[in-house]
Amino acid sequence: MANISIEAPEVVRGQPYPGAPDNWKRFFTFSTDHKVIGIQYIVTSFFFFLIGGLFAMIMRGELITPEADLVDRTVYNALFTMHGSVMLFFWTFPVLVGLGNYLVPLMIGARDMAFPRLNAVSFWMIPVAGILMMSSFLVPGGPSQSGWWAYPPVSLQNPTGNLINGQVLWILSVAISGVSSIMGAVNFVTTIFRMRAPGMTWFRTPAFVWAVLGAQLIQLYGLPALTGGAIMLLLDLTIGTSFFAPERGGNPVLYQHFFWFYSHPAVYVMVLPVFGIFSEVLPVHARKPLFGYRVIAASSLVITVISSAVWVHHMFASATPGWMRMFFMVTTMLVAIPSGIKVFGWVATVWGGKIRFTTPMLFALGGISNWLFAGITGIFLGSVPIDLHVHNTYFVVGHFHYVLYGAIVMGIYAGIYHWFPKMTGRMYYEGLGKLHFALTYIGTALIFLPMHPLGLMGMPRRVASYDPEFAYWNVVASIGGFLLGLSTLPFILNMVSAWIRGEKAGNNPWRAYGLEWLTSSPPSVENYEATPVVVSGPYGYGKNEPLVANTPNPGLTEFPESFTQKPTS
C-alpha cells in the first residue's frame, strides 16, 4: 500500500504539461491555473500577515508601559491604522480567497475557475495594492492615521496639504483591493453555480463550497456600498466636495453607514470560509459525517442574508435614533442563531467520534472554542445598554480580535495544515505543528483575554499612553503578543522545510472522503483526467457508499474501496 502511494504521483508526473508541480518558477508568473493562483494568494498574504504582525508587536511594545515612550503618538496612530488595514485587506481576505481558489474547483470537480484570466488579474492586484499602501510610509506626513475605518472628519484632515498623502494612498489601495474582490466574487459565484460536476446537486456540495458562496455573495452586495462611500470620501479629500465634511454642509454619519453596511458583513466574508474549513476538517479527523450537514450548509446563506441588516450596531453611540437601535439590536441577536446552529453541529460531529488529534484538528477545535467565546462577547456588544458603556474601549478590541485571530486565523491554520499534503504532496512535521498550535492558543488567550477586563475598567482603545491602573493587564497582553509573534516561527520552519523535503504524503493521507482527495497530490493542471460523476453526498464516513460513479484519475488506485462504485460486471 505504502509503495503504491509513493509510486502513484510519479505516473501523473510522467506526463509533460506546462507548470509541473516541481516547477517553482510558475509561482512568479501570470499563471491562470487556480491552484497556482491559490498558493500565490496564500503565500503573498502571509507576507503581509508578518508585516501587520510586526506593527502589532511595536504597538504592544509601546503599551507595555503607561507612558508613550517607544514611538511617537502620531506614529502609534499610523501603526494601528496600518495594522488593521493590512491584516484585513491584505491578509485575511486574500488568504481565504486563496484557500477558496485552491479548493473550490477541486471540491466541485471542475477543471478550473470559470474565468481563469480574470482570476489571475484579481490576484496580481493584491501585491500592487499592498505595495501602494506600504508606500504611504514614504510620503510626507506618513500613512493615514484615521484607523482602518477612516471616519470623517478625521480622515478629511490633510495637514501636509499635498494631493498625494497617506489618506489618499489608503483609499486608492483599498479601492484596488475592492476591485480585485469584486472580480473574484463574480468568478466564485459563476464557478459554484455553473461548474459543479455532474451529479453534484446543491445538497451534495461540500459545506466549504456553500460557505464560500455565502461569503462571496456578501462581497457582491456589500463591497459596492463601501466603494460608493470611498469615492465620495476621495472627492471630499481631493477636490473639496461636501459629502461628509460637516463644515461644508456634509453629513459625516452617512459615511459610517456606507462603511459599516459593507464592513460588518465583511466579518462574515472572513468567518464563513473558516466555518467551511471547520466543517471539512472535523468529519475527517473525527471519522464521522458532518452532523446536520444540510442545516450547516444552508445556515451559511442565512448568515449572508441576515448580516446585510446588522451594521448599525457599530453606531449605537453615533446619535442613532432609538427605533434604529432597537431594530439593529434584534437583528444582531438573530444573526447569532445560524452561527450557533453551526457550533452545535460541529460539537455533535466530534461527539463520540474516533478523534485523531492532528494539528489541523487541534486548530479547528481551538478555533471553535475561541469562536464560541467571541460569539458570547458579541452578544454583549450587540445589546444597546452594554454597548453604550463599553463602546470604544478595549472590550471591543478584545472581542473582535477573538473573532479575527482566535477563530479566523486559527481556522486558516487548520485549513493550511489540513490541505498542505494535497497542495504539496508532502506531509508537514506533526511535532512542529503541535508546538505552533500550543504557542498560538496560549498567546491568543494571553493577549486578547486581558483586553476584556481592561475594557470593562474603561481603558479607551487607540491610545499610546494610559492610566497606570491599567498597567498589569497590558503587560500580560504584551507578553501574549510577543508569544504570537514567536508562534509564526515554527509555522514558517514547518511549511518551508516540509515543502522542500518533507515525507511524501500520498494522495489521501487522511483517508478523507471528498472529490479533492480523488486526484493526485499535488493535482495535475486540469485536476482530473476525467470529469467525476458524483453519486452521493459529502462526508460519507461509515456509510460505505460510493462518492463517484467513475474513476476520475484512472492511474491512481490507492483510494478506499468505498470511494468509487465497484464494477458490477
Next chain:
Amino acid sequence: MTAERAISQAIEADIREHQEHDEAGNSKFGFIVFLLSESVIFLSFFVGYAIFKTTTPTWYPPGVAGLETREPLINTIVLVSSSFVIYVAERYLHDKKLWGFRIFLLATMLMGAYFLFGQAVEWRGLPFNYQSGAFGSTFFLLTGFHGLHVLTGIVLQTLMLGRSFIPGNYDNGFFGVEATSLFWHFVDVIWIVLYILIYVWQ
C-alpha cells in the same frame, strides 16, 4: 474496461463538450452578476441622495430654486429610445445581417453621444458647482458617475462595431455584443431612476 466505465466516459465526454461550449453562458452569467453588484453602487448613491435631501437644512445653494427639467427630459427620451435601437441592432446580428447591425449600432452610439452632449451643455449652464453644499456635490456625483457609464457604453459599442469588420468574428456567437447591449439597458434603467430622483422629486 467494464461496460460501466465506458458508459460513464461517454456521459463525461458529453458533459465536457457541453461545458466547453457553454463558456459564453458562463460569461453571460458572470456579467449579469457583475451588473447586479454594480447596481449597488448606484443604489448606495441614490440612498445617500435621499438622505441628504431629507436631512440637510438648506438643500439648494443660495440663488438656486430648482433644476430645469425640459432639456433633461429630451435627453431622457433620446437615451431611453436608444435602448430599443440597440435591441434592433442585436436582432440584425442574430439574423446575420451585418450591415443592419452596424447601422443601428451606430445610431445607438450617436444617441448616446447626444445624451452626453446635452449633459455637458446642462452642466455648463448651471449656477452652482460641485462645491455648492451637499446638493451640488450629490448632483454632480450622480450625473457624473452615470455619464461615465454612458461613455463606457459608447466605447464598448465602438469596439463591437470595429470587430464587426473582422471577417467571421461574430459567426460563433456574439457574447460581447450581448454584454454591451445588457450594459446599455442597465445604464438606461439607472438613468430613469436618477431622473425621477433628481428632476421629478424637487
